[in-house]
Amino acid sequence: MNRDQGKKKITIYDTTLRDGAQGEGIHFSTQDKLSYVKRIEDMGNLYVEAGWPGANPRDEEFFQQCSKLQSPLVNIVAFGSTCKVSEPPDKSDILLKLLASGAKTIAIFGKSWDLHVRDVLRTTLEENLRIIRESVSFLLQQGREVFFDAEHFFDGFKENPEYALKCIAAALEGGAKTIVLCDTNGGSLPEEIAAGVRAVKQELSPQELGIHVHNDRGLAVANSLIAVENGVAQIQGTWNGFGERCGNANLSTLIPLLQLTGKYEVVSDAALLKITPFSRYVAELTNAPFDEKQPFVGRSAFAHKAGMHVDAILKNQRTFEHMDPADVGNERRILISDQAGKANILERLCRFEPDMRKDDPRVEIAMNEIKELEHSGFQFEAAEGSLDLLLLRTLGKLTTPMFEVLDYHVWSDPLRGELDSVAVVKVKVGEETVQIASEGNGPVNALDTALRQALAKFFPILEESELVNYKVRVLDGAHGTEAIVRVIIDTRLGNDVWGTIGVSKNILRASAQALLDAINWTIWMGRDASH
Numbered sequence: 001m002n003r004d005q006g007k008k009k010i011t012i013y014d015t016t017l018r019d020g021a022q023g024e025g026i027h028f029s030t031q032d033k034l035s036y037v038k039r040i041e042d043m044g045n046l047y048v049e050a051g052w053p054g055a056n057p058r059d060e061e062f063f064q065q066c067s068k069l070q071s072p073l074v075n076i077v078a079f080g081s082t083c084k085v086s087e088p089p090d091k092s093d094i095l096l097k098l099l100a101s102g103a104k105t106i107a108i109f110g111k112s113w114d115l116h117v118r119d120v121l122r123t124t125l126e127e128n129l130r131i132i133r134e135s136v137s138f139l140l141q142q143g144r145e146v147f148f149d150a151e152h153f154f155d156g157f158k159e160n161p162e163y164a165l166k167c168i169a170a171a172l173e174g175g176a177k178t179i180v181l182c183d184t185n186g187g188s189l190p191e192e193i194a195a196g197v198r199a200v201k202q203e204l205s206p207q208e209l210g211i212h213v214h215n216d217r218g219l220a221v222a223n224s225l226i227a228v229e230n231g232v233a234q235i236q237g238t239w240n241g242f243g244e245r246c247g248n249a250n251l252s253t254l255i256p257l258l259q260l261t262g263k264y265e266v267v268s269d270a271a272l273l274k275i276t277p278f279s280r281y282v283a284e285l286t287n288a289p290f291d292e293k294q295p296f297v298g299r300s301a302f303a304h305k306a307g308m309h310v311d312a313i314l315k316n317q318r319t320f321e322h323m324d325p326a327d328v329g330n331e332r333r334i335l336i337s338d339q340a341g342k343a344n345i346l347e348r349l350c351r352f353e354p355d356m357r358k359d360d361p362r363v364e365i366a367m368n369e370i371k372e373l374e375h376s377g378f379q380f381e382a383a384e385g386s387l388d389l390l391l392l393r394t395l396g397k398l399t400t401p402m403f404e405v406l407d408y409h410v411w412s413d414p415l416r417g418e419l420d421s422v423a424v425v426k427v428k429v430g431e432e433t434v435q436i437a438s439e440g441n442g443p444v445n446a447l448d449t450a451l452r453q454a455l456a457k458f459f460p461i462l463e464e465s466e467l468v469n470y471k472v473r474v475l476d477g478a479h480g481t482e483a484i485v486r487v488i489i490d491t492r493l494g495n496d497v498w499g500t501i502g503v504s505k506n507i508l509r510a511s512a513q514a515l516l517d518a519i520n521w522t523i524w525m526g527r528d529a530s531h
């Protein structure tokens with residue numbers, strides 16, 4: 001029997017490339033848009049609103065090029081407005097450009113709030129109904145599927161319900177297939193969304209209803225959900241919630257949310273598994289920071305820090321997880337900090353000794369050491385390399401150091417130009433001692449270079465790793481330049497990136513600590529490639 005029998009089909013209408021691109025800091029090039037359309041095939045059958053042909057050369061170019069894409073799954077939509085006031089539709093530059101885009105589906109927005117008709121279009125209520133009706137009907141006569149976005153519908157419905165409904169009736173008279181109810185200002189409450197949807201259904205019985213909401217009161221997902229619960233079949237939104245002002249309904253949340261109610265069929269189970277990597281892909285494409293706190297797809301969505309939680313979750317996953325993270329392509333993470341109990345530490349120690357038990361005294365020793373170090377300024381959540389070195393030492397697996405630093409000196413002179421610093425290091429590996437001097441652009445870079453050069457002949461893996469991030473935080477700002485500083489260094493080896501940490505009143509000593517941990521952990525990783 002088909003598992004999805006009895007479930008209501010919900011259509012996804014993805015406006016990331018159009019309304020998402022209206023978000024501050026978000027920009028897609030033509031090439032970005034083309035690769036997005038290819039990649040989103042992973043999500044199955046859906047509509048992608050890809051831009052406004054005629055609004056800018058980029059969208060113009062995209063629609064010229066996208067005719068070559070021919071995706072069987074992705075229905076590309078051209079977006080624009082109704083014709084202008086006093087203009088016949090067949091003379092409307094806007095509508096003619098939408099047609100010229102070649103898109104089979106066209107979405108046009110029109111006013112449904114009388115305030116906008118009076119104050120923005122500066123025309124009569126009747127003229128607005130005409131431009132809606134005639135624009136829809138003209139596009140339909142040209143053989144296109146037409147969606148009508150009732151812009152500001154919910155605000156209009158609150159202030160003048162009769163007129164808001166007349167606007168939708170005009171679009172239906174024109175032949176619109178789908179009416180999309182928009183909470184354009186994002187200020188509606190769930191019960192107002194429900195009332196608006198119910199009224200449209202009861203009064204006008206459209207063939208299909210869609211919902212398009214903005215997140216100005218943080219309710220875009222809740223408002224989309226309540227619209228669906230009241231009979232809407234098309235959800236409009238953007239990945240990661242990108243969009244104008246506070247953004248749009250977040251598809252990365254809304255899709256799994258609806259699917260996991262068990263009442264709706266939104267995407268296939270296979271597509272659901274790709275939700276997490278797809279959300280990240282969209283952020284990377286725009287170079288926008290990815291919000292790791294996002295439900296379902298964020299790195300923190302299934303990250304457990306409190307000892308009590310971790311103990312419980314390892315006994316039964318349902319105690320502190322609303323679902324299996326793997327179902328959306330995400331993973332559980334157990335964090336180690338001063339909030340940890342023995343359960344957190346044991347979970348990590350088992351990576352080195354799989355049969356270890358909670359009552360092994362080394363678990364408590366490691367836990368106490370971590371808590372003491374965190375009290376003095378360390379933060380192991382962001383420094384997994386240093387954490388694992390500490391655990392290896394507790395387990396007795398690092399009794400002999402892989403190398404010793406006998407001495408190091410660093411000089412900086414801003415007058416030297418770009419390579420303003422010199423470091424001299426003396427290291428001992430086994431019975432051999434090596435001394436190296438190296439320049440760098442800054443003291444930490446000089447020290448890093450000197451240490452790597454001195455050690456590379458013994459540990460060639462160091463040639464493959466690189467320092468990718470260096471962060472400093474002053475821990476007790478009240479003491480000015482005497483303050484304790486925390487340095488975290490991120491190192492990359494192949495596809496792995498990990499942090500190491502140093503804490504000291506002396507920024508160079510803190511940096512050296514973090515650098516030495518980075519080098520030690522790299523060497524360890526190289527020794528035990530299977531780790």
Ligand SMILES: CC(=O)SCCNC(=O)CCNC(=O)[C@H](O)C(C)(C)COP(=O)(O)OP(=O)(O)OC[C@H]1O[C@@H](n2cnc3c(N)ncnc32)[C@H](O)[C@@H]1OP(=O)(O)O
Nearest residue numbers: 052054055056081082083084085109110111120121151184
């Ligand atoms: C709610 C939404 O998100 S709708 C999507 C909005 N997206 C965008 O605006 C991004 C792309 N926009 C653009 O590139 C430009 O605004 C353009 C090319 C579309 C128009 O630019 P311009 O011709 O310079 O007009 P401008 O943006 O200054 O003003 C908008 C005009 O459209 C009119 N207008 C607004 N909504 C509608 C509508 N639904 N139907 C018809 N005309 C409309 C306004 O009354 C105004 O006309 P006016 O200049 O005669 O007063």
Ligand SMILES: CC(=O)C(=O)O
Nearest residue numbers: 109149151152182184
């Ligand atoms: C159409 C649209 O983007 C809106 O009303 O928000």
